[in-house]
Amino acid sequence: MLNIETIRLELERPREWCELLDENEGDETVLPTKEKMRELIIEELVEVICPSGNVQHQRKILIDLINRERKASTALGHGIAVPHVRTIHARDLTMGFARTSHPVDWDSPDGEPVDLFFIMVSPPYDDRIYTKIWSKLAEVLSFEDTRQRLRDASDPGEVLRILKDI
Secondary structure (H helix, E strand, O other), X not given: OOOHHHEEOOOHHHHHHHHHHHHOOOOHHHOOOHHHHHHHHHHHHHHHXXXXXXXXXXXXXXXXXXXXHHHOOOEEXXXXXXXXXXXXXXXXXXXXXEEEEEEEOOOOOOOOOEEEEEEEEEOOOOXXXXXXXXXXXXXXXXXXXXXXXHHHOOOHHHHHHHOOOO
């Protein structure tokens, strides 16, 4: 499911956009649209889970996740988004985690930008485990202390220790 190989402590794209803004003296017209930013982050999140070996078709999982995100934002609030999808292109339930020091607008219900990302893909026939993991993840992330510890974690092993109950 979630392991050291599927954890990234700093997403590259939000950092690149911040640098682009700095180079262009804050001119936001140089940035991709909000929707395109989300798609590019989802693309990077798919790259995060590829080392798991459970991604059969990287491009098709990306398309499935983007289509899911277009239906409704996967932001939960408190700076968290969980792009997720059940798809025939996943061999097994797989999770990834990434964060950014440059929060991104994700149409969160509380209006807060997102800096903590979980990605979850699963085969469509694995409802029981998918639902169990989803509810446990939501429970663990409901605590401010847990969210702060994830923001402060210095290595992937620490992220795993924080999330050990999932």
